[in-house]
Amino acid sequence: MKKVGIVGGTGPESTVDYYQSIISKFQEKIGSKEELPELFINSINMYKMFNLLMNGQTQELINYLTDAIQKLESVGADFVVFTGNTPHIVFEQVQEKVQVPMISIVEETYLKAQELSLEKIGLIGTKFTMENDFFKQPFVSHNIEMVVPNQSEQEYIHRKIVEELENGIVNNDTKKGFLNIIEQMTDRDGIQAIILGCTELPMLIKNEDLNIHSLNTAEIHINKIMDTIFMDTTR
Structure with missing residues (x-):
């Protein structure tokens, strides 16, 4: 099975929802409450992301999100997702800078x-x-x-x-x-x-x-x- 890397904190509430939903759906599919998926979460600062967007600092945002994904890639994530819609503003630019596949919301x-x-x-x-x-x-x-x-x-x-x-x-x-x-x-x-x-x-x-x-x-x-x-x- 593949390991998902999650860029969370965008925002915190949805990160919790993603985590709990993935566990619940995984156990339902496996048919056991004693099984858990292996995943990685890198929680970033949502307010930093908003401030970069407000100030038109697009390249800084791309670099910030790229760094977050590369950390997940380095620990063994097979694919990566953002837990928010807003960071998808630069989804394509970030995907070009990383090796790991990403799934677009x-x-x-x-x-x-x-x-x-x-x-x-x-x-x-x-x-x-x-x-x-x-x-x-x-x-x-x-x-x-x-x-x-x-x-x-x-x-x-x-x-x-x-x-x-x-x-x-x-x-x-x-x-x-x-x-x-x-x-x-x-x-x-x-x-x-x-x-x-x-x-x-x-x-x-x-x-x-x-x-x-x-x-x-x-x-x-x-x-x-x-x-x-x-x-x-x-x-």
Whole structure:
């Protein structure tokens, strides 16, 4: 079985979710509570990443994430993942600088949308995820339209993610605010699904809260991680 290297801390809450979910799914597949996957976690500073992005220090961010992955590679990780959507802004640049394969949360989410035959999708996440094109590119290039909230909605979502969700705070008023924004996007923009483009968002928004498809990027990513862990290494 392959060993996964996890670049965590982006943010801490989703890192815990990835770890627990991988263990749970691994034991379910093996059929034993006495088996555990071998994995490595390198938890980095989410706030340093945000500050580098805010200051336009793209190369410094690439170097910071590359160093984090190379440390995982040096201890024996067979493949590596980020536990957040935001660091995927520089996913391709980082992948070019490391030897170990990486699994993109963006690519896996696109494949899920394609599987569901979706044509118009909403995206919510940090301001960096909503403002930049890195998440939109694979969708738009395959004729799937992507819509983001308006500016004031984006500011509200980002603030609540950073101040609350990244710190493990689940606020019911915030949940109502997010669901209202998704409802507005459904009515205003005609979206068929919403991408939870921050891996902490499932703490707040559940499938049963919505009348449209919900693409939980963390869940999609973790399922691909599990497939890769059990991939035949002799091939």
